[in-house]
Amino acid sequence: MSFLVKSAIKILWEKIFHLIDNDLPATRPNLGDYINTVETQKRLDYILFYNPNMVRVEYLSTLNSTKENVVEYHEKKKLNQTIFRNFSRREPEKAMKLLQILNRNIYGPIFRQMGQGYGAIRSLDPISRHVTYEVRSCNECLDLPNVGFNSCFYFSGMLAGIFSALFQQPMGVYESSCVTHGDQLCNFEIGYVKEKKFSNKVEDYLKVNVPPSSLHDIESALQRKILESLSSEAPIDKKIGYYVHIFIYQLRMLNTLSQNPEIYSETYQKAGVRSSHHLVNTLRQFYKVDGEKLLTEAMPKYYKKQLLANIHSVEKFDDGYLITFSEPMDCSGIKKLDIKPCSFMKGEIEGIANIATGKPIKCDINSCRFDSGEPLCQYRLFYEEKEDEIPEWLKEMQ
DSSP states (O other): OOOOHHHHHHHHHHHHHHHTOOOOOOOSSSTTTTEEEHHHHHIHHHHHHHOTTTOOOOOOOHHHHHHHHHHHHHEEEEEEEGGGTTTTGGGGHHHHHHHHHHIIIIHHHHHHHSSEEEEEEEEETTTTEEEEEESSSSSSTOOOOOOOOOOHHHHHHHHHHHHHHHHHHHHHEEEEEOOGGSSSSEEEEEEEESSSSHHHHHHHHHHOOOOOOHHHHHHHHHHHHHHHHOOSOOOOOBBBTTTEHHHHHHHHHHHTTTTTTHHHHHHHHHHHHHHHHHHHHHHHHHHOOOOOOOOIHHHHHHHHTTSOOEEEEEEEEETTEEEEEOOOTTTTTTTOOOSSOHHHHHEEEEOOOOOOSSSOEEEEEEEOHHHOSSSOOOEEEOOOOOOOOOOHHHHOOO
16 A cells, blocks of 8 residues: 555544544535435445455455554544453443443444444443444445345444454454345444354355346446436435445545555446446436437536536547546545546446447546646547458458
């Protein structure tokens, strides 16, 4: 992980902790700091269905980042860690009360402020340190279909990091119930990972197989949710679970990208291209346009309505298009990075352009605010040149 990425992650954590008791100026003055949950599901959770190999990466990177920053926050708050050294000797009622106080004053407010859901401790065994943590309106799986397995891997990683910091021991998490497994809410089982039986359950949880039918069901559900969001005359109330704070979106994305920027950027872009094939049908249906207007008219309106970015112009040239935009959800408020976190957006716009024009188009970054120091970013869409066809007679000779 580079210094700039690590620094950005740490600053995001500091902002999140600050928001427990305080306000901050809006990161995006025009679009605001909350994003419709369906868009974070499309850009983050969908990636895990698209490429299940990233599940373990997200879980572990989140665990480690959360643990490191929660430990520092505890120290700043002068939380006496010796409270937990003899935790197993405490009476269950007193142990439960201790964790509930922490959840009520630190962890629960974070989850609510970030729009992640309502979290509560439901059971505790002080001796084994096994905790059941319940989450309602979990933003990772909210309104997604039953695909036969549990899928809130980011929340699992966060809880594993929090309780590893609390107990100063390696803790793990798996889900025993989840909306994507047909349940009404999510239950996270937290335990000591060196206990083999529990560790095996965590391992089984992280081994995900997504059949094509399940991926299709997720894609269809996301498009239905996007169409519902576009059809609402006013933005949905910032109800917990339905809107997610930009800080937690950026934190989650950077945790994963930091592990292998080149490979995971490529995965995000490919997922964006695939997602665009479904999104185009939604844009046609809602905006009643087709062809080039999908790119020049529908796409900018969609990005603004969904609070993804403020697209100022889509200019056409002989060799392609130039898209100028500001306040993208991927990097707004982050001062400097040496990786480009907008790969999904690049892939999505590239896919829309290919379908809108009926021609093979590639999307490149023409100008990035991290490089230029300007508030605006630009994508260049250019037509791919076809290789000259080899004459039949030359093929015969070869």
